[in-house]
Amino acid sequence: MCTGLGGRWRSWSTILDPLSASRAIIAIDLPGHGATPAQPDGGTFNGLVGSVQRYIVENGLTGIDVVGSSMGARIVLEPARRGMVGNVVALDRGGFWRGWERSFFKTTIGVSGRLLRAI
Numbered sequence: 001m002c003t004g005l006g007g008r009w010r011s012w013s014t015i016l017d018p019l020s021a022s023r024a025i026i027a028i029d030l031p032g033h034g035a036t037p038a039q040p041d042g043g044t045f046n047g048l049v050g051s052v053q054r055y056i057v058e059n060g061l062t063g064i065d066v067v068g069s070s071m072g073a074r075i076v077l078e079p080a081r082r083g084m085v086g087n088v089v090a091l092d093r094g095g096f097w098r099g100w101e102r103s104f105f106k107t108t109i110g111v112s113g114r115l116l117r118a119i
Contacts, residue, residue: 008034011069026064028055030072049078056084067091 009027019025031051032038041047052075056062065087068076073090080088 010034023065026061028052030075045075049075052076053079053082053084065089 008029012027016025016027029036030048031042039047039051042051048071056064056079062084063086066076066079066085067089068074069091073092076085076088077090079085
């Protein structure tokens with residue numbers, strides 16, 4: 001399981017028990033999030049994808065099913081495209097938008113930030 005920007009594996013805690021009843025679960029923090037140390041290339045999308053792919057290969061997990069949320073969803077789609085993983089669930093794949101999506105995100109996140117500061 002892979003969570004987006006600022007997320008940690010604990011973001012999945014509410015569903016880990018039900019999921020683990022029927023399959024083994026490996027929940028990871030992205031480099032620089034949670035307890036996982038930052039990597040030199042961890043500030044880029046390709047660097048984060050590379051870290052996840054290295055983890056998969058180094059732990060003999062090629063072909064596993066993966067799930068990601070937000071930017072983590074976008075990240076798990078890349079190893080799937082490369083044929084490294086099995087089934088993929090990409091929840092609310094965010095980030096790395098183009099065109100109108102960037103403007104929309106910038107506007108809505110700005111409004112959300114101002115609202116949180118006001119609260």
